[in-house]
Amino acid sequence: MTSLPERRPIIRGEQVYLRPAERDDVPTFVRWFNDADVLRNLEMFAPMSDAAETAWFDRMLAAQGTTDYHFVICLLADARPIGTIGLHEISWKDGTADFGIAIGEKDEWNKGYATDALRAICDFGFGALRLERIGLYVYDGNDAARRVYAKAGFVHEGTLRRAHFARGEHHDVHVMSLLRSEWQEQPRKRGWELG
DSSP, X not given: OOOOOSSOOSEEOSSEEEEEOOGGGHHHHHHHTTOHHHHTTXXXXXXXXXXXXXXXXXXXXXXXXTTBEEXXXXXXXXXXXXXXXXXXXXXXXXXXXXXXXXXXXXXXXXXXXXXXXXXXXHHHHHHTSOOSEEEEEEETTOHHHHHHHXXXXXXXXXXXXXXXXXXXXEEEEEEEEEEHHHHHTOOSOOGGGOO
């Protein structure tokens, strides 16, 4: 049986919930983003300092609720943070947002938490923000992420050929998205229907 945190989470999945990032989370982010395995499929390419992450936190806080929503992924079982997730570059006019995720705790990889968190943030994006499209970019070779996105209903739209440079060479970038109508057709409970 899953135990919930003291308060009922607002944005949740079946195994995880999403909460706002706090300044106290910065050391955890620095630990996660100074691990080469975690960074392998992200845009970051250099070690992260406490000072740089604090500056990022301040920028993120200023954008929260306007052009971005950034959250910490926590386990429902024990409230432990395991990663970050967000909707970015939100266009309120067009009803679109870009999506990003990182599971920083490597011991929690391949347990379904990323899919659960992705579904939770899509419920938030489509169910609370009235978005029409959530899009993402995934680097060639990141097959695990592509499977997670497909499992959550995201559709491959196209490929940006040789659009990302990492590890000494250029890689393709795949564009995927989920539309409101596709989300509505998913036969599953929404986050607000759980618990």
